Amino acid sequence: MLKAERAEWVMHRLEELYPETPIPLDHKDPFTLLIAVLLSAQCTDARVNTVTPALFELADNPSDMAQCAVEDIQAIIRPCGLSPRKSKAIAGLSKILMEQHAGEVPQDFAALEALPGVGHKTASVVMAQAFGVPAFPVDTHIHRLAQRWKLTDGKNVEKTEADLKRLFPREKWNKLHLQIIFYGRDACTARGCDGTVCGFCSTLFPLRKSPVVTKK
Incomplete structure (x- = not known):
């Protein structure tokens, strides 16, 4: 798959897995x-x-x-x-x-x-x-998964954020960043997957043999 095709597949599959994206942190305002x-x-x-x-x-x-x-x-x-x-x-x-x-x-x-x-x-x-303004906060999960899925070269979190913003529609950013975090916690964890194990990694890269070393 080309990068754009991987991004499209990821977006639709995440929507199937996580149609609802409650904010993980309890708050009232x-x-x-x-x-x-x-x-x-x-x-x-x-x-x-x-x-x-x-x-x-x-x-x-x-x-x-x-x-x-x-x-x-x-x-x-x-x-x-x-x-x-x-x-x-x-x-x-x-x-x-x-x-x-x-x-x-x-x-x-x-x-x-x-x-x-x-x-x-x-x-x-x-x-x-809080305000519904399109943004793409990049935490450790997103930075890791974006590299494993070859959506960014992972040079730094700023580059990862810019690459993801270019790949995904602006109106999807707020939900997508939570969906990727959820998947990173549930399936493509730092220790449970090395870029070859989880459903996303094995589907996107069926011929990948070597682990993906995450750049910080």
Whole structure:
């Protein structure tokens, strides 16, 4: 198959497997989604979902969170890892939202990425899932699978994002990024498949003999 044909096959097969794409992180609005995505860095969504109820009981809006001591935030989010850095970011971005954005999460990539602890991937998730703006956040699952399926050369996540945006229709980006993540967790895992085992890899590349080494 040509790259475009592989992309078309992947898109349709993922739609069959995952017609519904619930957001894995529990949240109720753009602010709680932003905090949950920030916490998910180097942490599983499942663990984040066990931590955020207590955090959002403490504060579930920028106004209240900005009044919380960093130490109190850190004590709650410690199981997510990187808690010193994440707690400072949560407190800091909450204050900025109050001072510069009237207590609202901005619907703007540049403004989001200017917040403490918010990188391009986090901003992309918030824009896509909170505001419906087409984006293609690339996490480790997507970066790995895009290489295994030869949809990108995998030089870096920025290149992977650009390649996937060129291959797939803009109106499909928000759903597709979740569908690929689901498949990466369910079938084409880092250890369970090496580019030759799962249904997608074996179908797309039936003659592949050597494992695919994922570029970081």
